[in-house]
Structures are given as C-alpha cells and as structure tokens.
Amino acid sequence: MDISKVISEIKKIEGTDVETGLEYCASxxxxxxxxxxxxxxxxRGSAVQEAFTQNDIDSYHINAxxxxxxxxxxxxxxxGDKAKELDDAAKxxxxxxxxxxxxELMSMYKDYTSRLKTIIEE
Structure with missing residues (x-):
C-alpha cells in the first residue's frame, strides 16, 4: 500500500481535513x-443504527x-458535525x-466509509 497515495486520495474527499487527522496521529x-x-x-455506524432500531437512547448517545x-x-x-448534532439530541x-x-447520518456514514474502503483497498 502506497501510504502517500492513500493520504492524497483521502484529501480529495469533500468534508475532510486530513491535516487535522494527522495532528492527532503524531503527524x-x-x-x-x-x-x-x-x-x-x-x-460504529452499525452500532448507532442498532441503537436507533432498538429505540435505545442511552446506547444511541454513547455510539453517536x-x-x-x-x-x-x-x-x-x-x-463528525452530523454525528455531533445527533449526539447532542441524544444527550x-x-x-x-x-x-x-x-x-441522513447513516447515509453520510455509508458514503464516507464506502469511499474510504475504496481508497484503502486499492
């Protein structure tokens, strides 16, 4: 896996700030x-959806x-912003x-994870 290429491709995903992510990962x-x-x-998206399906607000809060x-x-x-909205609502x-x-959160989650998987698996 070409790490530099993966990073470059992730940077192309709208709504990402890889530089901030790198800061959390010691650059x-x-x-x-x-x-x-x-x-x-x-x-984690599956855990959020499962809590939603079960009407378990406490578990939803933890997972969101x-x-x-x-x-x-x-x-x-x-x-993250969309997850925060729902985390705040669960709170x-x-x-x-x-x-x-x-x-909407689940749709965004699936979109991001699909795109990331495609990049990681190349």
Missing part, C-alpha cells in the same frame, strides 16, 4: 492510515458520541430529532 501518515482502517473495521469523536480524530469533519433525549435526522 505520522502510517498511523493515520492504520487509524482509518480501524475506523472502518470498528463500524464515539462516532463523532472518531470522525473528528480522522478529520472527517462534515460527518437531551430528543428522540424526535433523532428520528428525523438519523437516516
């Missing part, structure tokens, strides 16, 4: 790519919060807001 591109791989393997933090750590700011137990916006 080490290899650690950053490994962290992206871990993010993809962890599949974790997704938000992971996104910001990787510089996936647009996705105040606003399930109506979550019902209205969960699908």
């Amino acid at each position: 080490d591109e290899e650690i950053y790519v490994e962290t992206v791989q871990d993010f993809l393997e962890d599949d 919060h974790a997704l938000k933090n992971l996104c910001y750590t990787l510089g996936l700011n647009e996705l 105040i137990k606003d399930f109506e807001y979550i019902k209205a916006h969960n699908e």
Whole structure:
C-alpha cells in the first residue's frame, strides 16, 4: 500500500481535513492510515443504527458520541458535525430529532466509509 497515495486520495474527499487527522496521529501518515482502517473495521455506524432500531437512547448517545469523536480524530469533519448534532439530541433525549435526522447520518456514514474502503483497498 502506497501510504502517500492513500493520504492524497483521502484529501480529495469533500468534508475532510486530513491535516487535522494527522495532528492527532503524531503527524505520522502510517498511523493515520492504520487509524482509518480501524475506523472502518470498528463500524460504529452499525452500532448507532442498532441503537436507533432498538429505540435505545442511552446506547444511541454513547455510539453517536464515539462516532463523532472518531470522525473528528480522522478529520472527517462534515460527518463528525452530523454525528455531533445527533449526539447532542441524544444527550437531551430528543428522540424526535433523532428520528428525523438519523437516516441522513447513516447515509453520510455509508458514503464516507464506502469511499474510504475504496481508497484503502486499492
């Protein structure tokens, strides 16, 4: 795997700030790519969706919060912002807001993970 090429391709994804992600990874591109791989393997989005399906607001809050933090750590700011909105809603137990916006979060999550997987697997 050509780490520099992977980084270059991730930078092309709208809504990403790889430089910030690299800062969280001690400016080490290899650690950053490994962290992206871990993010993809962890599949926090499935945990968020499962909590939503189960109407488990506490679990939803925990998983949306974790997704938000992971996104910001990787510089996936647009996705992190959407996860933050839903994390904030879960924090105040606003399930109506979550019902209205969960699908948008899941769609964004699937889009980002699909694009990242394509880059990582090249």
